[in-house]
Amino acid sequence: MLKIKRVPTVVSNYQKDESSADVSVGCGRNCLGACCLNGARLPLYSCKKLETSGEKVVVNNEAREPPVAFLESLVLGEWEDRFQRGLFRYDVTACETKVIPGKYGFVAQLNEGRHLKKRPTEFRVDKVLQSFDGNKFNFTKVGQEELLFQFEAGEDDEAQFFPCMPLDAENSPSVVAINVSPIEYGHVLLIPRVLDCLPQRIDHKSLLLALHMASEAANPYFRLGYNSLGAFATINHLHFQAYYLAMPFPLEKASSKKMITTDNGVKISELLNYPVRGLLFEGGNSMQYLSDTVSDTCVCLQNNNIPFNILISDCGRQIFLMPQCYAEKQALGEVSPEVLETQVNPAVWEISGHMVLKRKEDYEGATEEKAWRLLAEASLSEERFKEVNDLIFEAIGCSNQEGKLEGTKVHQQNTNGSVNQTSNRSHGTASECLVLQ
Amino acid sequence: MSITQSSASLFSTTEEKEGTFNARYSLWIKEALDELPHSFTITDPFISGHPIVFASPGFLKMTGYSREEVIGRNGRAFQGPKTNRRSIMEIREAIREERPVQVSILNYRKSGSPFWMLFHMIPVFGNDDGRVIHFVAVQVPISGQKMRNGSGCSEMVFGSCRREVCLGSFVHQERALPVECDEQELENWEHCEASESEKLKSAEAVGSVLSVLTRYSEFAGRLVCGKRNCLRGADCLSSSLVISLGRIKQSFVLTNPCLPDMPIVYASDAFLTLTGYKRHEVLGQNCRFLSGVDTDSSVLYEMKECILKGQPCTVQILNYRKDKSTFWNLLHISPVRNASGKTAYFVGVQMEASCKDIESKELRPEPRQLSVVGAVRVAVRSSFMATC
Numbered sequence: 001m002l003k004i005k006r007v008p009t010v011v012s013n014y015q016k017d018e019s020s021a022d023v024s025v026g027c028g029r030n031c032l033g034a035c036c037l038n039g040a041r042l043p044l045y046s047c048k049k050l051e052t053s054g055e056k057v058v059v060n061n062e063a064r065e066p067p068v069a070f071l072e073s074l075v076l077g078e079w080e081d082r083f084q085r086g087l088f089r090y091d092v093t094a095c096e097t098k099v100i101p102g103k104y105g106f107v108a109q110l111n112e113g114r115h116l117k118k119r120p121t122e123f124r125v126d127k128v129l130q131s132f133d134g135n136k137f138n139f140t141k142v143g144q145e146e147l148l149f150q151f152e153a154g155e156d157d158e159a160q161f162f163p164c165m166p167l168d169a170e171n172s173p174s175v176v177a178i179n180v181s182p183i184e185y186g187h188v189l190l191i192p193r194v195l196d197c198l199p200q201r202i203d204h205k206s207l208l209l210a211l212h213m214a215s216e217a218a219n220p221y222f223r224l225g226y227n228s229l230g231a232f233a234t235i236n237h238l239h240f241q242a243y244y245l246a247m248p249f250p251l252e253k254a255s256s257k258k259m260i261t262t263d264n265g266v267k268i269s270e271l272l273n274y275p276v277r278g279l280l281f282e283g284g285n286s287m288q289y290l291s292d293t294v295s296d297t298c299v300c301l302q303n304n305n306i307p308f309n310i311l312i313s314d315c316g317r318q319i320f321l322m323p324q325c326y327a328e329k330q331a332l333g334e335v336s337p338e339v340l341e342t343q344v345n346p347a348v349w350e351i352s353g354h355m356v357l358k359r360k361e362d363y364e365g366a367t368e369e370k371a372w373r374l375l376a377e378a379s380l381s382e383e384r385f386k387e388v389n390d391l392i393f394e395a396i397g398c399s400n401q402e403g404k405l406e407g408t409k410v411h412q413q414n415t416n417g418s419v420n421q422t423s424n425r426s427h428g429t430a431s432e433c434l435v436l437q
Numbered sequence: 438m439s440i441t442q443s444s445a446s447l448f449s450t451t452e453e454k455e456g457t458f459n460a461r462y463s464l465w466i467k468e469a470l471d472e473l474p475h476s477f478t479i480t481d482p483f484i485s486g487h488p489i490v491f492a493s494p495g496f497l498k499m500t501g502y503s504r505e506e507v508i509g510r511n512g513r514a515f516q517g518p519k520t521n522r523r524s525i526m527e528i529r530e531a532i533r534e535e536r537p538v539q540v541s542i543l544n545y546r547k548s549g550s551p552f553w554m555l556f557h558m559i560p561v562f563g564n565d566d567g568r569v570i571h572f573v574a575v576q577v578p579i580s581g582q583k584m585r586n587g588s589g590c591s592e593m594v595f596g597s598c599r600r601e602v603c604l605g606s607f608v609h610q611e612r613a614l615p616v617e618c619d620e621q622e623l624e625n626w627e628h629c630e631a632s633e634s635e636k637l638k639s640a641e642a643v644g645s646v647l648s649v650l651t652r653y654s655e656f657a658g659r660l661v662c663g664k665r666n667c668l669r670g671a672d673c674l675s676s677s678l679v680i681s682l683g684r685i686k687q688s689f690v691l692t693n694p695c696l697p698d699m700p701i702v703y704a705s706d707a708f709l710t711l712t713g714y715k716r717h718e719v720l721g722q723n724c725r726f727l728s729g730v731d732t733d734s735s736v737l738y739e740m741k742e743c744i745l746k747g748q749p750c751t752v753q754i755l756n757y758r759k760d761k762s763t764f765w766n767l768l769h770i771s772p773v774r775n776a777s778g779k780t781a782y783f784v785g786v787q788m789e790a791s792c793k794d795i796e797s798k799e800l801r802p803e804p805r806q807l808s809v810v811g812a813v814r815v816a817v818r819s820s821f822m823a824t825c
Contacts, residue, residue: 072812073805073808073811073812074808075811076807076808076810076811076812076814076815077804077805077807077808077811078804078807079811080807080808080810080811080814081804081807084749084771084807091774093773093774093778093814093818094774094778094779095778096776096777096778097776097778097818098776184818185811185814185815185818186811186815220526220529221819244815244819245819246533246681246815246816246818246819246820247530247533247819248526248530252526253526258627282522314522314526317522318522
């Protein structure tokens with residue numbers, strides 16, 4: 001069993017020490033437990049159905065031109081309300097931030113208040129799939145004031161907003177909550193089917209919900225991120241994170257080399273010239289296909305106990321997937337001491353290029369090279385990455401273009417209503433005429 | 438709840454948008470630009486939506502649109518589902534960083550047919566104040582003799598059949614006749630590299646346009662140039678911040694507490710509509726011009742106290758429009774920090790109330806107002822330039 005010690009980020013004002021037994025009494029805290037749920041109301045945002053990419057964007061259709069989108073004004077407006085009510089542990093806009101000079105533009109922030117000066121707690125890092133533990137902190141224990149609104153994937157052509165919808169366990173609501181230790185202004189958590197108490201693991205429906213949110217926000221600077229267990233997820237209760245940063249992440253600027261296109265038009269590329277090896281998923285005959293391909297991939301990684309991070313970018317059109325091994329290395333004592341000293345855990349935002357630094361000297365002395373070195377520690381080796389890719393491609397039913405060209409035997413992974421891709425044909429790039437020179 | 442009101446912006450007609458363009462330059466600028474053979478557009482980042490304010494005949498011919506259909510649109514309108522997302526990001530970032538960019542990109546004509554072109558854009562600066570006045574974008578159709586896969590990787594070169602780009606009535610000077618092309622093919626290309634001569638052509642076109650703009654701005658006494666000659670003044674916001682703020686469709690102003698008498702440095706179109714003033718009449722002024730004879734001075738005092746303490750506050754205040762008519766303003770003010778972590782501005786969000794709400798002692802801002810504050814915070818915080 002591999003473990004590391006770290007101080008978990010506090011995302012809710014009701015989150016206590018992991019070590020203290022958190023037996024909830026009939027609370028009067030206005031939480032999401034059965035004790036307080038009755039009569040609770042929270043606005044509901046039901047987003048419009050996802051468009052298929054077959055639709056050509058008609059130039060004269062003014063409706064497509066985004067003014068500040070409704071979802072954006074809802075997220076930011078509600079966040080500002082909680083900000084003024086003092087629900088956050090600190091004012092993140094008072095934290096100095098800068099772009100580190102260099103080719104990639106890593107973003108560094110000096111934030112001494114984000115991480116508590118508390119005893120670190122133990123985290124098991126060698127199990128990506130762990131069962132939900134109701135005794136530990138989870139999102140049913142947050143105060144309702146930390147919730148901004150309910151969010152669901154609608155079926156209509158138009159989004160709908162209901163300002164005062166009951167929170168009803170029977171509807172299995174998904175909610176958007178504030179992160180009380182924000183990394184940026186507007187930092188929220190998307191918690192799919194919060195009352196179902198799902199553990200931190202990707203399933204098809206939840207990833208699709210996250211894509212809905214990215215698409216609905218209609219702002220390429222609003223990204224969603226996910227950390228698996230073992231890749232610095234703090235809480236084992238299914239959640240995504242999201243926030244606005246009006247500049248590109250270094251990860252988004254990395255070049256990529258196409259590996260394959262699936263039958264459903266999803267293009268999978270390998271990242272190049274980036275400290276962390278990873279894959280970029282984009283395209284697809286519909287966003288659902290893109291989502292399902294990524295979910296299938298995550299399920300494969302989860303089943304093979306490989307920790308990973310996901311960045312959903314460009315309004316849901318691009319999904320970056322980075323398997324990582326930093327925690328494992330840390331448990332085995334293999335991380336360089338200077339990197340460890342910064343106490344920066346390479347979770348999804350750090351890997352994307354947004355580094356929150358605790359110590360002034362790290363902030364003042366931040367360089368692209370140091371950022372690179374830190375992130376490189378999280379990356380899988382070239383060899384291991386190739387092995388993982390082979391696993392992935394087999395799982396999603398594609399042959400790696402570089403490798404085998406003959407038909408691959410395909411077997412289904414975990415089916416949670418996933419899109420069927422069974423076939424014994426050789427998959428590969430169907431679209432281009434391929435003459436390698 | 439939404440801050441995206443469908444109220445008409447001040448610059449709703451083609452004439453008005455072109456008018457602001459003409460204001461900068463001397464007479465006959467449009468005729469001079471019309472004489473250039475190139476395809477190019479000129480955009481104004483200081484108008485909400487960063488619209489096109491001039492489109493050359495070459496551009497109209499290439500894309501198949503009429504002038505009225507193009508003026509007022511954002512350049513994004515010509516992109517489509519198969520336009521490479523990375524290229525879109527490169528252009529967006531160049532605008533945000535106020536620097537030139539040259540990138541191949543797939544665009545779509547009015548007919549819906551796709552075509553590849555080399556997009557070359559430069560910022561045009563005011564010589565006196567160092568801010569970006571316009572962006573000039575030149576479009577050179579490219580034929581794509583070589584296809585390359587992905588960006589930054591030249592190991593895999595796909596041999597392919599040569600494709601000539603079908604240009605309709607606008608024939609590329611170096612190609613004899615339009616050749617039949619397969620549109621489906623065009624959309625599937627990952628990338629289409631421009632030839633050296635095409636790149637030279639774009640640079641030459643950019644130079645020609647800039648020359649005309651420089652000459653005519655000089656005549657008007659308000660010189661523009663291709664390079665920033667002085668640092669942007671403290672009272673002048675970056676064009677990228679202005680573009681971000683321009684997306685917020687609500688009445689609000691930004692004031693700068695670090696400048697003497699805390700002047701307005703930004704006013705939204707909706708604010709101008711609400712108060713009846715023109716932009717140049719309010720920029721640089723303290724907000725007190727909105728108060729008048731019957732404005733409660735204790736409310737003014739309350740606001741001043743909050744500003745000194747750096748705290749948000751919400752008041753109901755009687756304000757006066759330019760035409761001297763009055764209205765009740767539910768005003769919410771809050772300090773806004775920039776990337777340094779220090780307060781850089783105060784935002785004031787106005788909401789017209791039908792009458793004074795005498796009941797509630799404790800005034801709360803409307804959700805719509807909080808949305809504006811949030812959007813302004815994100816815009817201001819992120820508006821720090823990359824140092825690369």
